[in-house]
Amino acid sequence: MADTAIRTRTQKPAPAKGRGRKVGRLPRAAVHHPWWFALPAIAVFAAFFLVPNLLNFYYPFTNWSSYHPDIAFTGLDNFKTIADDGSLLRAIRTTLVYALLAAVFQNGFGLVLALLLEEDSRFNRFFRAVFFLPVLISALATGYVFQALLNQDGAVNGLLGTNIPWLGSTTWTLVLVTVIHGWKWMGLSMLIYLAGLKGIPGEMLEAAKCDGAGPWRTFWSVRWPMLAPALTFNVTTALIGSMNTFDIVQATTGGGPAASTEVFNIYMFRVFGQGLYAQASTMSLVLFLIVVALAIPLVFGLRRREQLL
């Protein structure tokens, strides 16, 4: 790539005492850690991440679709359409509920597993690997597995001898899908909580024991506060990550029943399939704004909490 930069450098070998002397007129940083190491990454990131996100502030205000050869500015029409047909509020509500519950389940399962498997033994190491398996299976596949389990003629009803339409309730199916989400990702949370638990100095736990603290007391007064950084990471990634959910929902319910599990990405997928690109893009912009509005206070809040504890 920038071969010349290297060659000029080789012709002028570093001075005997690396510090203090400048090479040419360039500041030291520019010579030692030249920008061109970072530029390819910045260029790709800008072109395929930032630019689309910027474009996303323009296309929602147009009539871009597979039916219009030309793209024309239409103002707030798309926002009005999705607000009037109820999909905007529904998607916001569904996605927020999904994110919240998914984060609760993922962290709850993960933390319990981490506490159960804390001690290093052969048995525990084996089960840690077992509980990590769902992380390795794709979310789409996970969705199909649970569809086969929870279908009305599926394995769970067959096992229990019941006939419950697990995935057919307009209120409870959403909750059930978030449990599946928690199931898929609990292994990752577990791993991070385990790392947090490992980081607690042994003397601290012993001191608690000497002071006569039982397991509950030790958990709340020692372990839980020391887990703050792990909690920050887990809660942030779970909440923000599950706002972007698609595969599990698509594979289990496809957004149904009666659109009760239609999160942002399911909506975009459906509407894009109908050729209404600008409308899908509008939803994408709303998702972007909500994530920004949620992520910033969340990260700062949890960081502050870490410092307080």
Add this chain to the structure above:
Amino acid sequence: MAIAALAVGVPLWLVAVTSAKPQAEAITPNLDLPRHWQPGGNYEEAVSQGEMLRGFLNSLLVVVPSVALVLILGAGAAWVFARRKSKLVSAAYALCISGLLLPPAVITIVMELRQLGLAGTRPGMIAVYTGMYLSTSIFFMTGFIRAIPVELEEAARMDGATPLRIFRQIILPLLRPVIATATIMVMLYAWSDIFYAFFVLGGGEKATLPLNLYKVASAQLYLNNWHLVFAYVVVMSLPMVAIFLVAQRKIVSGITSGAVK
């Protein structure tokens, strides 16, 4: 503990037994052992009908270059971000890791790729994955490089090593643990991704494994082919499980050192 084990055991068991059942037995998925074992037949059918081999190749052709680019570009950027100190550097760093939180604007990515003539192509897909996952690798690697003493670089510099040489011979080898982690994470995400693949690649010739699985499973409604769906699930998951088993130690230490410092 028993409940927890069942919670993972039952679904995995279901996948395993169903993928070995003939269609007639698999119509209503249950946990019974197959009365008639035919795993070979199912996998063969999945290969021929589900275009599994093509899907596998397509997946490899987008995932491997994406991972390579994410690692190489990410390491270069992380090195500069970790070592240089100025407002411009911090701003560039903040921007580059913004992808950790911000959702990718998938609809306008399609628009942009169309204008660039990259829509529906592998380079387009690779570009999208690279753009999306660069943030992760830059974030992990920058933190990691900051912990490497600068003196190591200075010593090499005194011996006349160029920046490229220092990067290749000192930084990259030291980055090995974090490279292992980033590889697995990006691979895992890209290997199982269907959402972005759907928008960028669509079905057809270049469909990756998850897109094929989606197609097979969508036909499920009238074909009742759970046996094929689960054969697919097994084939899709095995490479990831194998990689995990091989690199388990490194992955665990890498993930944990990056997340909770």
